[in-house]
Amino acid sequence: MNTNLIYSIAGLIGGLLCCVGDVLFDLKGAGNQKLGTSKNIDSNWLKMAEWRFGTSIMIAVIGDIGVGLGFYSIADQISGMHPVLSAVTGLTGYAGAVGGVLIHSSLCIQAVIYKRIMSGGEENFSIADHTLEGFYKAIMPPFVLLYLVLMTADICVVIAVLNGALAVPKWMALLNSVVFLLIGWLFRAIDPKKFQDLPGIIMPSLGLAMVGLTGIIAIL
Amino acid sequence: MYQIFAIIGIIGSIVCSIGDFFLYRCKGTDSIRIGKDKKIESNWDKAKTGDFVVSGVLASISIPLYYLGLVSFAQQISLQNRGMGIAYFIVLTIGAMGGVGFHLNSCFMPLIYKVVMQSGGSLQIVEEIYAIMRKACSVSAVLTYGILVFVNSIWVWVVILTGIVEVPKILCLLTPLAFLFVGNLLAKCSKVFQTFPLAVTNTLGLGGIAVIALVSML
Numbered sequence: 001m002n003t004n005l006i007y008s009i010a011g012l013i014g015g016l017l018c019c020v021g022d023v024l025f026d027l028k029g030a031g032n033q034k035l036g037t038s039k040n041i042d043s044n045w046l047k048m049a050e051w052r053f054g055t056s057i058m059i060a061v062i063g064d065i066g067v068g069l070g071f072y073s074i075a076d077q078i079s080g081m082h083p084v085l086s087a088v089t090g091l092t093g094y095a096g097a098v099g100g101v102l103i104h105s106s107l108c109i110q111a112v113i114y115k116r117i118m119s120g121g122e123e124n125f126s127i128a129d130h131t132l133e134g135f136y137k138a139i140m141p142p143f144v145l146l147y148l149v150l151m152t153a154d155i156c157v158v159i160a161v162l163n164g165a166l167a168v169p170k171w172m173a174l175l176n177s178v179v180f181l182l183i184g185w186l187f188r189a190i191d192p193k194k195f196q197d198l199p200g201i202i203m204p205s206l207g208l209a210m211v212g213l214t215g216i217i218a219i220l
Numbered sequence: 221m222y223q224i225f226a227i228i229g230i231i232g233s234i235v236c237s238i239g240d241f242f243l244y245r246c247k248g249t250d251s252i253r254i255g256k257d258k259k260i261e262s263n264w265d266k267a268k269t270g271d272f273v274v275s276g277v278l279a280s281i282s283i284p285l286y287y288l289g290l291v292s293f294a295q296q297i298s299l300q301n302r303g304m305g306i307a308y309f310i311v312l313t314i315g316a317m318g319g320v321g322f323h324l325n326s327c328f329m330p331l332i333y334k335v336v337m338q339s340g341g342s343l344q345i346v347e348e349i350y351a352i353m354r355k356a357c358s359v360s361a362v363l364t365y366g367i368l369v370f371v372n373s374i375w376v377w378v379v380i381l382t383g384i385v386e387v388p389k390i391l392c393l394l395t396p397l398a399f400l401f402v403g404n405l406l407a408k409c410s411k412v413f414q415t416f417p418l419a420v421t422n423t424l425g426l427g428g429i430a431v432i433a434l435v436s437m438l
Contacts, residue, residue, distance in 0.1 A: 050352065053352070053356070054352055054355050054356035055356075057356040057357070058356060058358075061317060061320075061321050061360055061363075065313060065314050068317065069310075083221070091284060091288070094287060095280075095281075095283075098280060098283050098284055098317065099280060101317065101320045102276075102280055105321065108356070109349075109353065112349055112352050112353070113332065113336070113349055116345050116348045116349050116352075117336070117341055117345055120345070126339075126340075127336075127341050130335075130338075130340070131335045131339040134334070134335035134338070135331060135332065138272050138331055138335075139276065141276075141277055142273070142280045145277065145280065145281075
């Protein structure tokens with residue numbers, strides 16, 4: 001069996017696992033409000049079960065391994081004709097998957113910190129806000145850097161589809177995280193109540209799963 | 221291209237070690253372990269937030285870089301034994317991702333202690349958060365130490381000693397397990413090395429594998 005096919009299948013499964021991790025963490029339910037100095041606190045974290053955040057981190061670590069392999073498969077498939085694009089795709093893809101773990105873990109840990117501090121009562125809100133403000137400022141630089149790296153990897157796949165490096169239909173260039181995120185925002189704009197959590201949950205990870213799907217179709 | 225990967229791998233491991241150094245210097249030399257599980261360093265609340273940020277950024281950048289060194293070594297195995305090379309690549313891809321989670325856990329622990337305590341929180345809150353983080357990062361910890369350090373080192377020894385990768389046998393010493401052993405020995409021999417982070421030695425061991433890959437290509 002073609003090893004790149006195995007890597008791409010791992011990429012598809014990995015992306016879908018990341019979706020599961022996102023749902024556990026980011027499906028906050030109705031009546032959620034943004035709180036805190038930087039509006040980085042979700043009021044519904046208090047209603048959500050704590051196991052969801054720990055499990056979400058574990059699933060994200062496993063899922064991102066698959067996502068990294070999915071990008072590697074694409075990089076390997078295009079390496080003959082496009083060595084530079086291949087190297088950039090492979091490196092930013094794996095670095096982006098690493099970033100996915102960082103981004104996901106730090107978001108989940110924020111929720112855990114908030115829940116634990118607030119278990120002492122409503123009067124602890126200023127402690128929680130101050131704590132999460134410090135945490136938020138410290139994690140932001142690597143967070144932004146790695147998100148950009150992940151987007152770069154996604155754009156590399158789009159280029160590989162559009163320039164014919166991958167033998168897939170050109171419309172498949174639309175199957176990426178950025179487009180999926182835009183669709184999520186569009187749905188939220190249409191019905192804010194129903195699709196409040198949609199851009200955060202599922203959509204970007206579903207886009208990453210599509211990298212695996214693109215790799216599979218290119219091989220078959 | 222795989223020579224370049226190996227060189228990038230060596231650079232990545234050095235950069236990661238520098239990141240580890242920033243993380244471990246937070247506790248200084250006069251820190252004592254506090255808390256119920258003795259997992260908290262008393263000096264963490266005095267550490268600069270910048271050190272955590274620098275460490276996190278350096279780790280995030282360097283892990284994909286030292287991973288390229290491992291990819292390069294996988295390629296060297298593949299030249300003689302394709303199946304074994306592919307298996308090494310997959311196993312190490314999993315292990316390296318575990319390293320990310322493990323490093324993040326190490327970075328987040330001091331940061332959380334510092335921000336919680338400075339915000340008027342209690343040691344109990346910090347320990348409760350750690351307990352959840354430990355559970356969440358258990359998969360990463362197993363992947364890191366199980367695969368990245370142990371399986372990786374043993375795999376490298378096997379391929380060198382059986383001649384699958386043709387390099388001087390002495391290079392078996394350039395592996396995470398060998399570096400870990402030396403780090404432990406130094407820590408036992410002298411107080412100077414007691415604060416010497418063992419994680420740094422592991423990371424340098426991963427760079428050592430990139431050196432082996434490079435030597436085998438020369």
